Amino acid sequence: MSYLDFLLNPLISMDPTPSNPVFTIFFIAALIALFIVVLQKWLIDYDKMHELQAEMKELQNDMRAAQQSGDPKALAKVQKRQKELLPKNNELMKMQMKPTIITMIPIMIIYYGMIGNHAISHVIINITSSQYFLLLIPIWNIFWTQSNPLTINFFGWYILCSFAMSFLFRRIFGLNSM
Template sequence: MSYLDFLLNPLISLDPNPSNPIFTIFLIATIIAFIIVVLQKFLIDYDKMEELQAETKELQKEMRAAQQSGDPKALAKVQKKQMDLMPKQKDLMVMQMKPSFITIIPIMIIYYGMVSNHVLSNVVINIASSQFYMLLMPIWNIFWTQSNPLTINFFGWYILSSFAMSFVFRRILGLKTM
């Protein structure tokens, strides 16, 4: 019995296959991915991020050139620039982490509600052996059920759905990858 059964059970009943509700998990992953991508769009200044990345790249080139020349004055000058850049990088990191801080608690609540729901937590998707290797399953084995390597459990399906839909929403909203 899950504390979110009052929300999840109506969704599961609408699923074309209520005994194995992969569509419900896909829908939940899609909604969460959409919310996260929208938050990223509004909370992250991508122009500022791109500008700072270019500035950092240029500073790294200057640092390499100063180290190769062996000039202590040039090296000190580049190190001073690097120290001036650090507060900007800190601000950028905070800006990039805001969506994660805002969404982590609601996502955990929904995830644990899904885990507690008997129907959702027992979802099994059978895959062909060719799909097993195409999905790099030897590396991603944590998402698959241990009893049969040619099945995906609910967590693996949620992660795959979430990554795919995040990619789609990022493209639709015109966001660059970080």
């Protein structure tokens, strides 16, 4: 019994396979991915972010050139510029972290509600051995262990759907690079 059963059970009942609600998990992962991408689009000034990233890249190139030349004056000049860019870099990091901090608690509440739902937490998707290697599950098995490696459980399916939908929504909203 989950505290989100009042929301999850109607979704599960609309799923074509309510005993193994993979489409319900896909729908929830898509909603969460859309929420995160919209929040990022709203909270992050991407023009400013790209400008700051370009400045930092230019600074790194100048630092590398100054170190290779061995000129102490050029190195001091680059280090001075680096100190001037430090507050901008901190601002960039804050800008990028704000959506993460805002979405963390709601996502955890939804995720733990999904784990508490018996139908969702016991989802099993059987895959072929070629899909096993295409989905890089041998690498994933480092993070979680299953009795049958040719299956994807609730967590694996949620992650796959979330990554795919997040990629799609980022493309739709024009947020191709981070």
